Amino acid sequence: MPLPWRRLRVTTPHRFLTAARQIRPLHARPPPILLALQRARLASVGRVQNRGKKTKASVKLDDLPQGVIPLEPLPLENDVKKPLPQVVRQARSNMQRFENCVVLTRVGGFYELYFEHADEFAPLLNIKRAIRLFGPRDNPVEVPMAGFPFFQLDRYLKILVQDLNRYVAIAEEFPNDKAGLPGQLMHNRRVARIITPGTLIDENFMDPFTNNYVLAIHVEDSVQESRHPGNSSISIGLAWMDLSTGQFFTQYTDLSDLPSYLARIGPREIVLDEDLQTSKDHGIFSVLAEDRHLITYSSPSEVQAVSDWAPMLESPVSPKLEKTFTAEEIAAGSSLLQYIKARLQGSKMKLQPPTRQLDVMGIDKNTLRALEIKKTMRDDLFTGSLLHIIRRTVTKGGARLLDNWLSSPSTSEDVINSRLDLVAFMLVDELLRERVMILLRRCHDSHRLLQKFAFGRGDADDLLALKSTVYATQELVATLEQDSEGETCIHAMIARINLDGPNALAQRIKDAVDEEGLVQQHRLEDGEAGEMQALAQAVVSSEGSIEDTNILPKGARKKKPTGLREYYSDDSDVWIMKSGASPTLTGLHGELAALAIEKEDLGKDLKNRLGAESLTLRFTPGMGHICHVKGKDMKLNLSDVRNVGSSKSTRSFHQPEWTKLGQRIDQCRIHIRAEEQRVFQSLREEVILNIIKLRRNAAVLDELDIACSFATLAEEKKWTRPTLNKTCAHRIVGGRHPTVEGGLEEEGRSFITNDCFVGDVQRTWLITGPNMAGKSTFLRQNALITILAQVGSYVPAEYAEIGIVDQMFSRVGSADNLYRDQSTFMVEMLETASILKQATPRSFVIMDEIGRGTTPEDGTAVAFACLHHLYYVNQCRTLFATHFHDLTDMVTKEEMEGVGFYCTNVVEDEKGNGFMYDHRLKEGVNKRSHALKVAKLAGLPDEAIAVARKVLDGHVRSV
CATH class of the missing domain: 1.10.1420.10 (MutS, DNA mismatch repair protein; Chain A, domain 3)
Known part of the structure; x- marks a missing residue:
């Protein structure tokens, strides 16, 4: 909470500036008069030659280079020859020290860019650029400058960090011990933090519903082996972290499984050892190149023991858990912590101890995209995705946890059933569920609030938010205890909530913080804009130059002080x-x-x-x-x-x-x-003392939020509870596609349900039928039902009994990658090869139209080879849709008894003039794709349709 600067009593502007700087506010927000005076004093240092017009970027953000800036800063020696103000010298020094960053320098109430940074980024930020002249009039030094008010920092960080993926060094003002000496400034300006896409903490532009991870990857030192992209046995250590919540994870894997982990984690930034820069043919780069990940190279770090991480953790890692970490995980964790420490420039933090995400289903990036789990495949939008359809959460923490669960469904039968039990309990008692959701709405985003306190950033509003959350948790526990009636799942959740310390903290906050005074303070702050404009206008008019009025917000230039x-x-x-x-x-x-x-x-x-x-x-x-x-x-x-x-x-x-x-x-x-x-x-210190309990309580609230969300969804959609077991079979009756069904309902149409019994007698289903008759939808819906079941949700089916799946694979749809010289067929084969190498007997595979990117003969051969491999080698549950009808004869000839034949069809009227799709799957083979019907629907000319029909009927002879 800022101090009321306007009540400092001094007699002159200079004494006002001096006195104001002696007190550190609860947020670093100076008074309007201080901002105006400091800005005016800076204006008097140099003479404005040309401030420049407001400009807009003429290029698209996607066309710009990403990551570290490619600028070459001017050498300091060039500047030393001419007399420059110390503010400018400090900025140049920081630019040279952090040459890969855009340097924003705090000067009073503004953040300034200088030299080539002003030239490069002023147009992109749509801010004014000025040229200031320093030194003798006959031979002045020109210094490009641009700036913006400090309270707009988040706005411009969003452009620089989130949109342009730049690294930004923030140089703040610190009191100068030598300020009284001649030629010394009141402040030193040194970099207090480096902000990168993966190291955001509490910036307002962060997505509250998604984690913001930075991932460090450590590759074993077998350099010769790692140079071969085909070598998938390279050991890899992973460590990833969300600085905004303090969550810290590690994992051991190999190169072949890395794409699955990247898809699950979704890192905003990847940290690699800079030694890898000299090995561009390293196999890891073929994996990372797929999605244009932002890569940061960090100097090799000294591998620390897990016990040495303790100063950065809220609690030490238990010796029992410490023994389970592999050398690769420890190396990745050490590299990540060193990188974070360097970015935070020594700021204190309290991270959660590292954990592993064990017993989760593997879902690679192609499957996530093909199944449209988080974004649609065509438009890359959230609306229309599975997550959009099922999310009914009322807290931000619950939304983030649901996002994580969908990326990594559980493979633990106990975990899944405990989640389903909680959903079932909430589903039965609608009144209790509504009361719980009301109380959850009163809870704030504890994970990110607590992390702000861990970094020393929490303010009085955050204290009140924590107090409100603790009191809501108290009522939540009392409500559940009263209405649980011996429910084991509810008692297990309540047992995980510890309110001993948090209750005392909440009471102390209530007794200490004046909420009414805080509201009045905010009202005063909201009304400061006009006063700031007026004060700035007064000072600029008296001490600054005419051009300095350009720094004022619109309307301030006409407003009287x-x-x-x-x-x-x-x-x-x-x-x-x-x-x-x-x-x-x-x-x-x-x-x-x-x-x-x-x-x-x-x-x-x-x-x-x-x-x-x-x-x-x-x-x-x-x-x-x-x-x-x-x-x-x-x-x-x-x-x-x-x-x-x-x-x-x-x-x-x-x-x-x-x-x-x-x-x-x-x-x-x-x-x-x-x-x-x-x-x-x-x-603040008491919050830190209770941070472990508060974080654990917040985790329980997130799970309760998801349980209520799933229960609400099940009631709305009439979904049913699945049964999970350790078999390798699917028994789904009346299954539906969750997103397609919703779209049809909006149009007043009903979804045709289908059964799926794959894995018992018939381990593979070979599905044929016409275009647009629902084969792809059937494949996807069974994959989505499986994911929903293992997340712990009810599913869109009349009955569902599912053997737990360890990995989900999808080969549906494809696109070329001409940038990497890969055709559509090549991309298809790469994805298929990955499936054939990794699928296990407990995996679930859906394949649609394998081999369609080449000739019919070659396509049939490739499709049969894949089907044969999945059946005999992988031995996994497979739904295989195809238009290569010869496959059915080849499977029969091969005597693959575990392959079942199913098909869809079209129903034509008696006269043959019209038809409709029969989306219900039936046993058998349909060797007609009815492509001409689809062509006619698409509007092909009748003459072309007639020629095509003659070709099919064999009436065209060779010339």
Whole structure:
């Protein structure tokens, strides 16, 4: 919570600047007058030659290079020859030290870009660029500059970091111990944090519904083997982290499984050892190149023992768990922690201890895309995806957890059934579910709030959010205990919630933080915009140049500087801590109240002694504590006072008694602010002491949120509870596609259900039928039903009994990758090869139209080879759709008894003029694809259709 800077009592602008900097606010937000004065002082350092017009980027973001900036900074020696202000020298020094970053330098109330950074990024950020001249008039140094107000930092970080994938170094102002010496600035400006796409903490532009992971990959040192892309046995250690929540994971894998992990984690940034830069033919690059991952190369780190990670963790890793980490995981974890530490420039943090995501289904990126689990395949949109259809969560943490669950469904029968039990309980008691969801809506995003406190960033609003969450959790526990009636699943959830410490913390926050004062403070802040514009205009008009008016927001240039008296009123103190928050505060507020009475008495006494009825006691930044009179009282003969200002209708003067009393009032207010800061800091420390309990409680709330979400979904959609077992079979009756069904319902149509009994007698289903008759939909719906079941959700079917699947594979649809010189058929074969190499007897594979990118003869051969391999070698459950009808004869000839034949069809009217699709799957073979019917529907000319029909009927002879 910012201190009320407007109530600092000093007599000159310079003293105002000095006094304001001596107190650190709860957020680093200076007062409007300080912003304006500092900006005006900077303007007076140099002379503006050309500020430039507002510009817009003329290129698309996707066309720009990503990652580290390719700029070559000018050498410092070129600048030393000419006299430059120290602010500019500090900025240049930071640009050279962090040459791969865009450097934003804090200067008063603005963040500035200099030199080539201003030239490069001012157009992209759509901000003004100026050229300032320094040095002698006959041979000045030109310095390009651009800047924006500090409160717009998130807006421009979003462009730089999220849209352009740039690394940004933030150079903040720190008090200079040598500020009193000649030529020394009041502040040193050093980089306090480096922001990259994977190291966001609490930026407002972060997606609240998705984790923001940075992933470190450590590759074993067998360099010769790793140079062969086909070598999939390379050992790899993974470590990934979300700095905004403190979640930290590690995993051991090999190169062949890396794409699956990348799809599951979805990292915004990948950290590799810089030694790999010299090995561009390393097999890992063929994997990472698929999705244009943002790669950061970090200097090799010293591999630390897991016990050495403790200073950065909220609690040490247990010795039992420490022994389970592999050398590759430890190396990746050490590299990640070193990278994070460098980016945070030594900031303290409390991360969660590293854990593994064990017992989860493997889903590669092609399957995630083909099944449209998180985004649609055609438009890459969230709307229309499986996640969009099923998400009914009411908390941000619950939404992120659901996102993670969909990427990594569980393979543990106990975990799945415990989730389903909770959903079943919530589904039965609708009234309880509604009460739980109401209480969950009162809970805030605890994971990210707590991480802000772990970084020392939490403010008074965050404290109130934590208090509200703890009280809502209390009511939630009481509600569940009252209505659970011995339900084991509910008691297990309640047992995981620990409110002993959090209850005391919430009570202390309630007793300390003044919510009403905080609301008033926010109202004052919301009203500061106009005052800031007016104050800045006043200072720019008096101290700055004409061009400096360009820095003001629109409307400020016409606004007159009014409201100083109201802005610095003595009677509008707003405090964020209650007077009883500490004994010291109680005493100080009593003293301030007594001083207020003394001020009132002094004002009355001075009116009587001086005979001035209009006299008021005031404070202004420029004149300090003054007595103010107006009208006829201006003509009073006051010999013992010193006039400091007058106008046609008013007069201001210093009066010793008021000056001394005002200084006492100022001192008391400063002491109150300092004590508020101390109380606030102690609350921050108490949050850290309870951070483990609060995080564990938040995890339970997320799971309850998902359970309520699934129950609501099941009730809306009439879904049923699946049965999970350890067999290798699917028994689905009346299955439906969750997203297609919703689209049909919007059009007033019904979905045709289908059964699927694959894995018992028939391990493979070979499906034939016409185009657009629903083969692909059938394949996808059974894959989605499987994923939903293993996530712990009810499923769109009348009955579902599913043997737990270890890996889900999909070969549906394809696109070329001409950038990597890969045709559609090549992409299809690469994906198919990956499936044939990795699928196990417990996997589930759906394949659609294998071999269609080449000649019919070659396509048939490839399709049969894949089917044969899946049947005899992988021995997994497979749904195989094809238009190569010869496959059915080849399977029969091969005597593959475990392959079942199923088909869809079209139904034609008696006259043959019309037809409709029969989407219901039936046993048998359909050797007609009815392609001409589809061609006719698409609008091919009748003449072309007639020729095609003759070809099919064999009526065209060779010439």
